[in-house]
Amino acid sequence: MTYTSSWVRDDVALLAETARRFFAAEAAPRRAEWEERRGVDRAFWRKAGELGLLCAGVPEEYGGGGGTVAHDLAVLREQAAALEYGFGNPVHSGIVAHYLAEYGTEEQKRRWLPPMASGEVVAAIAMTEPGTGSDLQSIATRAVRDGGEYVITGAKTFITNGGSCDMALVAASTDPARRARGLSLFLVDASAPGFRRGRVLDKIGQHTADTAELFFDEVRVPAGALLGGAEGQGFVQLMRQLPQERLIIGVIAVAAAEQALAHTVRYVKERRAFGEPLFAMQNTRFELAECATLAHAGRVFADSCVERHLRGELDAATASMAKWWLTEVQCQVIDRCLQLFGGYGYMREYPIARMYADARAQKIYGGANEVMKELIARSL
Structure with a gap:
């Protein structure tokens, strides 16, 4: 049976072919090693960036491939076909990069997107908490304004790329009384004091993924880390x-x-x-x-x-x-x-x-x- 997805046009197909060869040559031989270490090595991320497989749907002016979501999906589809679930590119390129491209300030885009596209920075999104699961309106992590900074306190779990991320897009409440309307998103540098990684979780499957717990012990971030620059827009x-x-x-x-x-x-x-x-x-x-x-x-x-x-x-x-x-x-x-x-x-x-x-x-x-x-x- 021959069937071709109509959205896979010539340039998308060429990128998919590049991804197919890359995963066959670079991922398959390393899988046992990655499973043992519970994570994909950084050289793999950088090589993917060199080939244009990261942030393919991000505008070129921010270091991306200048394509659309179709280009990201083509890469992610080839990754799945190669049976490589540990490489956290679906979160990195398919999710976090698009939050930045869509809502980020100019300063935020220029700081984070180019190194994400090159593989120098690995991104995670931290929404799920031990007591909330899929209930995003009940997020307990707090972000309190203190002059020109926010102080973030809370815990997240089941975070893809959590064991290796350089930046996490963190969902936190800036106004608990407003529940969903008080939710905000922050771009948190993993080198910030108080940012702490818990264990890499021992899962049933997806053993090459560094899914981890993250803790925020009064992490101070500049006000400019608030995604889009406005409180209460997270939900x-x-x-x-x-x-x-x-x-x-x-x-x-x-x-x-x-x-x-x-x-x-x-x-x-x-x-x-x-x-x-x-x-x-x-x-x-x-x-x-x-x-x-x-x-x-x-x-x-x-x-x-x-x-x-x-x-x-x-x-x-x-x-x-x-x-x-x-x-x-x-x-x-x-x-x-x-x-x-x-x-x-x-x-x-x-x-x-x-x-x-x-x-x-x-x-x-x-x-x-x-x-x-x-x-x-x-x-x-």
Whole structure:
């Protein structure tokens, strides 16, 4: 079956091909090392920057590739197809860079975006807290104005790139009495006194990712670290950017499902049981036919969402549909594919086993799927 996403035009396709070769040559051979150290090395980030794979959708005047979100998505899709979940570029380029490009002051853009594009600075976004999960309105981290500075106090958890970030986009309340309307975002330099990293978390999957806890012990940041320069805009900024984050998760989900299907088709055509290839058995063919249909339907839906997003028309409800359903498809397809590997599917030396473990978090981060369904229901 030949199908090409309509948003993957020539320049996007060329960038995708560069990304495909890069991940095959540079990521695959290092995966075992990164899993042991629980993180991707900085040389890899810089090499990705040299090839234009970071901040591809950021304007050239700020060091980026001068493309659109489509260019970022093309890179992230190839990353998922290469089964590399530890490289935190979805957060770095797909999320933080776009907050800066959209809401940052000129000074903030010029300070942070060029080194992010080169890979010299790694960025994280710190929203989730131990007691809040997907409930952003209940964020307990506080930022108190003190003259020309803000003093930030609180804790964050499950932070992608948390173990290595040079800068974190931190959600904190500047006016707790206003709840959501009192939320603000801050660009916090990781070298600031009081910024402290906790442990790199021991997860079920995505072992090459340095997901960590972050602590802010009266961290003093200049008033100029307030994203956009205005208090109380954080929740609005988050709500406007979250559809893109959820779209990214959905696009990654489809790429992972397609890879699981491709790996499994190859395996069952080579593996023999009862004197014939597994593919000769009707149950195998029917399972794969259903998985292929799910993956293709997912791809078409994701592409529709990408096209709408590029036109500025992707609404929150549709992005929530993409996030929950495509991650459900990802997990379902991978689970059914793993079953066809038999006992080998449970061995981590087989890619399908790593896909299975890596996929599960997709239904949780970016807003748990149950929350996505609630957001959709509110729009009906």
